[in-house]
Amino acid sequence: MSHEHLHRSSIEHSSLPVAYSLEIEFLVAQELPGIHYQYASDGTDDSLVQQPWVCPAEEPDPYAAILDECKELLIKNDQSVAICEDPSARETSTVYFFNDVGSHPDDTKCWTVEPSVTTYAKRHSPQTYEWFGVRLGSPPFPESELKDEDSAVKWVLGALRLGLLIHVNSTCRFNVHIKPLRAPFSLLSSKKLTTLVWVLEKELLERVAPNSYGLPFPHVRTLETCSRISSLVWHGSGGRCRPEDPLRAAIMEHHLPNLHNKDLLARLRFVWETSSLAELANGLTGTNGEPASFAIRPAESPSDSPTFEFRYALWHPYSQLDASSYWIELSMRLLKATARSADKFKQYISQIDHLVEGFSANNMAPADRWKTLLSTLGLSEEWSTPWEMIIDQYKNGRQLATRLIDKQSFLGQIDELKIYERKM
Incomplete structure (x- = not known):
């Protein structure tokens, strides 16, 4: 089937309404004792030029001070905030601050701020400060937020980048959370999304994720290498997990085609046999309980939908090198692609399988592979070309290679200053 037909098919099934939220990690500075810091003069007429806040060296609890400063910046910008000082005891250590005290508090509209132990300074981080990892989570936003020039996300990130001395490096992750708004989202649809992600992971998701000549950066934990399901099926074993349930087997038969990659097919049979x-x-977590780069967070109530987490990306919001919007759009397209009927979904997976099988046979270049697969999701060459330029910078010696990301100094403020100028 032609790529044009695949593109039309993806458009036909793109009406599923979804919301997205973000998790962004960054490092905030604390002064070191014994160092004399010389900051820019405050005597300027430009109210937008300000010295970012730095945690004082004498602060006895740096994390508490940093989280509080994040909270204050968000509240000043009319955002509700949830501060969690201990993510391992979230229910007892989260405090809410609502921007509109006259309305009914809604914790689903809060930004969350918490420590991030997986975000830390590297050898080439600025040495004149101590650095503390912070994880910022957004509330859910509609799709229209992504294309809004004055979006709340840009406004909040602008406030933080203006107000805090921030450094980002190769430990600073960017996670996208996608949630279908047509609740409840069924187990069947969740299996369809897992199937699609797994079939596309090697030739699409791994290739657009931070990588060096095809080798993913350490934070990327693929389903193929890290999930419990993969650990149950060794390469070449073609093993089965348990006796088939007749109903689940029939549903699987209607949705899952025969694949060229028999190891992948065996893993996907595990997916479809889950009850x-x-x-x-x-099954998608690692044997140590850590989430893979694609993860599912079940809904808290039967009337709600699960949240699907795409954890492949890093946050590197430098001019012309910010991949955030591409990851959000791709994640939403993957979820929307599940809105096909059983026969059309099975046909779609089969078409992807044939494309992937032909990549090696035709010695297709890596960029042509992932752009071909993007086209099946309705994402054009025009859309993907700027992303290709970003991905090219992950290669050794280029701007987004691990060592060069780690050597970046303080996060700039230029893009956010433009937003503030329009708002004031």
Whole structure:
């Protein structure tokens, strides 16, 4: 089937309404004792030029001070905030601050701020400061937010970059959370999304994720290498997990085609034989309980939908090198692609399988592979070309290679200053 037909097919099934939210990690500075810091003069007429806040050296609890400063910046910008000082005890250590005290508090509209132990200074981080990892989570936003020039996300990130001395490096992740708004989202649809992600992971998601000549950066934990399901099926074994349930086997037969990659097919059979969303979500985690780069967070109530997490990216918001919007759009397209009927979904997976099988046979260049697969999701060459320029910078010696990201100094403020100028 032609790429044009695949593109039309993806458009036909793109009406599923979804919301997205973000998790962004960064490092905030604390002064070191014994160092004399010389900051820019405050005597300027430009109210937008300000010295970013730095945690004082004498602060006895740096994390508490940093989280509080983040909270103050968000509240000043009319945002509700949830501060979690201990993510391992979230229910007892989260405090809410609502921007509109006259309305009914809604914790689903809060930004979350918490420590991030996986975000830390590297050898080439600025040495004149101590650095503390912070994880910022957004509330859910509609799709229209992504294309809004004055979006709340840009406004909040602008406030933080203006107000805090921030450094980002190769430990600073950018995670996209996608949630279908047509609740409840069924176990069947969750299996369809997992299937699609797994079939596309090697030739699409791994190739657009931070990588060096095809080798993913250490934070990328693919389903193929890290999930419990993969650990149950060794390469070449073609093994089965358990006796088939007749109903689940029939549903699988209607949705899952025969694939050229028999190891992948065996793993996907495990996916389709799971009996609950909790079992499926657990199967996608690592044997140590850590989430893979694609993860599922089950809904808290039967009337709600699960959240699907795409954890492949890093946050490097430098001019012309910010991949955030591409990851958001791709994640939404993947979810929307599940809105096909059983026969059309099975046909779609089969078409992807044939494309992937032909890549090696035709010695296709890596960029042509992932752009071909993007086209099946309705994402054009024009859309993907700027992303290709960003991905090219992950190669050794270029701007987004691990060592050069780690050597970046303080995060600039230029893009956010433009937003503030329009708002004031």
